[in-house]
Every structure is written in structure tokens, then in C-alpha cells.
Amino acid sequence: MNPQEPTGIIFDIKHYAIHDGPGIRTTVFLKGCPLACRWCHNPEGIAPEPQLLFRAEACLPDCRRCVAACPNQAITADGRSIRVDTTRCRACGRCAEACPTEALRLVGRRMSVTDVLREIEKDRVFYDESGGGATFSGGEPLAQPAFLTALLDECRRRGIHSVVDTSGYAPSAVVRKIADRTDLFLYDLKALDPDIHRQTTGQDNRLILENLRLLAREGARVMLRVPYIPGVNDDEESLRHLSALLKELRTIREIALLPFHRGADHKYRQLQQDGEPWSGDIPDPQDLVRAKAVLESEGVTVRIGG
Ligand code: SF4
Ligand code: SF4
Structure with a gap:
């Protein structure tokens, strides 16, 4: 490993991913996240260390x-x-x-940019055929800014399409820097109500909204992703707030509603920590269809699922 080369902590690399951006992708999961969403599907990605x-x-x-x-x-x-x-x-x-x-x-293991690109390059034939590429997810990829910057620069140098899947909870200077280097953001917006956001993720949503507005102003390509969680953001008022935000963010015209599921419950047990899996309900498919229709009335393209 070149001692000058940036390194970072990765907790998984998923090949042939089809829900993390366009086409067939390789998704690289960077470990560590400043939020701790109570329904997190990757709880093993929250702590920064292995x-x-x-x-x-x-x-x-x-x-x-x-x-x-x-x-x-x-x-x-x-x-x-x-x-x-x-x-x-x-x-x-x-x-x-x-x-x-x-x-x-x-x-969680430390990898260099060269190590990660070696994994990404294994799937290049699929990118070329499907319009895919590499997705950097987490955890929160923006929490390892120097490593992510180097990964994105290397993808661009090699002509590989890149996506950053983020909560947007990072200094605005970092968001700007990454916006210059990535082709698409998948921007996860958990809740618009500040109190609910703080109670369920451990952090305020002010910075997240500021950064989203910044990306919209600068014309970055963004797909908004909203986890749809009964009891958190599925009520009429939450949908009204989201509609108003979409009206304001004129350049962001794609949104995915990600229905909560229980697929990660076993990971909470495997971590042997105090945290319990989220005990809320799985959304009713009819409610998702209704929410989709409400948001579509703002002229945006709405997808259910990643
Ligand atoms: S529990 Fe396992 S990983 Fe932790 S210190 Fe002991 S041997 Fe190492
Ligand atoms: S006791 Fe269980 S966890 Fe420990 S080494 Fe044996 S099989 Fe593995």
C-alpha cells in the first residue's frame, strides 16, 4: 500500500447492486455515521471503527x-x-x-483507494452494458471526506459513473467539494419535523436541509430518498411539508419512498449492543400508493422502493 494514499474504513462491498442508482452497480459501504436512525438497516455501519x-x-x-x-x-x-x-x-x-x-x-477493515478501485473494476463490463457504476454508501460516506474525495476522483479519471448515498449531515464545504466530483446524489431525508428528526436520529435536520437547498441551487443531480416509516413521517402533515419542500426545490424532480422493513433486525442481535431494532409497523402498501399520488401532484417522479 502506498503510504501517501488515502485510506478509509469499509464495512462491505456489494457487487451487482440494482437499487443504489442507475444500472448495475458496485456499492461500497463506508463505516461511521453521525446519525443513529432508530430504524437503521445497516447498524453495523454506525460506529466508525471495526x-x-x-x-x-x-x-x-x-x-x-x-x-x-x-x-x-x-x-x-x-x-x-x-x-x-x-x-x-x-x-x-x-x-x-x-x-x-x-x-x-x-x-470494518481499512482499505486504500487502490484496494477499493480493484473491487469496483471487477464489474466494469456490467457498468458498460447497463449504464451503471460505483455507489458510495454507508454509514455516512461524507464522514470520511478525504477518502471519498480520492475515490470519486479516481472513478472520474477512469470514466466510472459515481453515486453518493448520503444523509447530508456534513459541513457544507464538504458537500460542495463532493458535488464537484460525483454524478448523482441519493439524498436521504428522514423527517422534516425537527423534533421528530432529533428524537429518531439523534441529530437536528437543519444542516441537512441547508445542504439540500445548496445542492438544489447549484443544480447538482439529486434523487431524494425518504424512508417511509409509520409513526414517524407517514402522516398528512409530513406529506404536506414534503410537498412544499419539493415545490421550493425546483431542480430536484426525482424522489423514492423507501418503505420500512424488518430485514435488519438480526443485525441488532448480532452486534450484542443495547440498541433494539425499531419496533414500529411495516407500512401498508395502500398508504404508500396514496403518498406517491400526493407527491406526484407536485410534478415530480416518485418511485416506491430504491
Ligand atoms: S473479542 Fe475478538 S476482536 Fe475483540 S479483542 Fe478479543 S479477539 Fe480481538
Ligand atoms: S465458541 Fe462459538 S463463536 Fe467462539 S470460536 Fe467457537 S463457534 Fe466460534
């Missing part, structure tokens, strides 16, 4: 190799299962290497 996932169902009774492998006494065995003390764990990965069943997995 961490362990544990699948209890794959753990062998009486094995305990991980307990012996850990140099920090971070793992204790308890009957058929084990418990990781996250305050002692230093994410060295020795336990995962020792585990015969992959019940333990370290998520």
Missing part, C-alpha cells in the same frame, strides 16, 4: 476457541453461547480467525 458481529445460531457448544484466542479477555462463555464485552474488545479479529463456523465476524 466491530464484531456474532451469530449465536452458528456457535458450537463447548468450542470456546474464541475465548482462548482473545488477548484482551473480552469474551466470556456462558453455557451454549458467548458474550463479547465491547468495552474490552480492540477489534483485532483473532477470535473471528479462530472461529470454525464463522459465528464471529469482524466488520
Whole structure:
């Protein structure tokens, strides 16, 4: 690895992704996020540093190799299962290497720009045929600005279409810099009510809205993505606010409603942390169709799903 080259922490790379921008894409997930949305589908992407996932169902009774492998006494065995003390764990990965069943997995590893581009290049034939490219998601990719900038510059140099999937919660100078380098933003807007936003994500939405207006003014290509979450942003008032915002943002004409689903519940268990999966309901498909119609009346293209 070139010591001058920017590096960053990646927690996953998904090949042949079809919901993260146009065409067939390679999605690179950067670890670390300043928000902590209570319904987050990638909770393993929130902490900036590498961490362990544990699948209890794959753990062998009486094995305990991980307990012996850990140099920090971070793992204790308890009957058929084990418990990781996250305050002692230093994410060295020795336990995962020792585990015969992959019940333990370290998520998050440092990669260079060259490492990541090597993965992206594997799918180039699909980009050429489908109009796809690379998507940088997370976590929050803007939370690793130097690394993301270098990745986008390298994509542009190689003629690879790029998408940045962001919450927009970043300094405006960073957003501007990235806007000069990416072909499309997928901009996730969680809630327009500031109190609801703070309660459910841990942060205020003022900066997010400022940055969205900045991108609209500068004519950046943006697809708005709104997670549709019963009890958070599915009421009449939320839809009215969103319609008014779309009317104001004249250059942003594409929006996707992403219905909440329970596909990530198992990850909360595997992280062995205090956080619980979001306990709210899955949206009624009829409600989504109704919300789509309301937003379409603002002259925008609305899609249900990513
Ligand atoms: S990752 Fe390293 S420090 Fe953490 S539990 Fe495993 S062996 Fe111990
Ligand atoms: S090494 Fe793997 S299978 Fe063995 S006790 Fe630890 S987690 Fe379970």
C-alpha cells in the first residue's frame, strides 16, 4: 500500500447492486455515521471503527476457541453461547480467525483507494452494458471526506459513473467539494419535523436541509430518498411539508419512498449492543400508493422502493 494514499474504513462491498442508482452497480459501504436512525438497516455501519458481529445460531457448544484466542479477555462463555464485552474488545479479529463456523465476524477493515478501485473494476463490463457504476454508501460516506474525495476522483479519471448515498449531515464545504466530483446524489431525508428528526436520529435536520437547498441551487443531480416509516413521517402533515419542500426545490424532480422493513433486525442481535431494532409497523402498501399520488401532484417522479 502506498503510504501517501488515502485510506478509509469499509464495512462491505456489494457487487451487482440494482437499487443504489442507475444500472448495475458496485456499492461500497463506508463505516461511521453521525446519525443513529432508530430504524437503521445497516447498524453495523454506525460506529466508525471495526466491530464484531456474532451469530449465536452458528456457535458450537463447548468450542470456546474464541475465548482462548482473545488477548484482551473480552469474551466470556456462558453455557451454549458467548458474550463479547465491547468495552474490552480492540477489534483485532483473532477470535473471528479462530472461529470454525464463522459465528464471529469482524466488520470494518481499512482499505486504500487502490484496494477499493480493484473491487469496483471487477464489474466494469456490467457498468458498460447497463449504464451503471460505483455507489458510495454507508454509514455516512461524507464522514470520511478525504477518502471519498480520492475515490470519486479516481472513478472520474477512469470514466466510472459515481453515486453518493448520503444523509447530508456534513459541513457544507464538504458537500460542495463532493458535488464537484460525483454524478448523482441519493439524498436521504428522514423527517422534516425537527423534533421528530432529533428524537429518531439523534441529530437536528437543519444542516441537512441547508445542504439540500445548496445542492438544489447549484443544480447538482439529486434523487431524494425518504424512508417511509409509520409513526414517524407517514402522516398528512409530513406529506404536506414534503410537498412544499419539493415545490421550493425546483431542480430536484426525482424522489423514492423507501418503505420500512424488518430485514435488519438480526443485525441488532448480532452486534450484542443495547440498541433494539425499531419496533414500529411495516407500512401498508395502500398508504404508500396514496403518498406517491400526493407527491406526484407536485410534478415530480416518485418511485416506491430504491
Ligand atoms: S476482536 Fe480481538 S479483542 Fe475483540 S473479542 Fe475478538 S479477539 Fe478479543
Ligand atoms: S470460536 Fe466460534 S463457534 Fe467457537 S465458541 Fe467462539 S463463536 Fe462459538
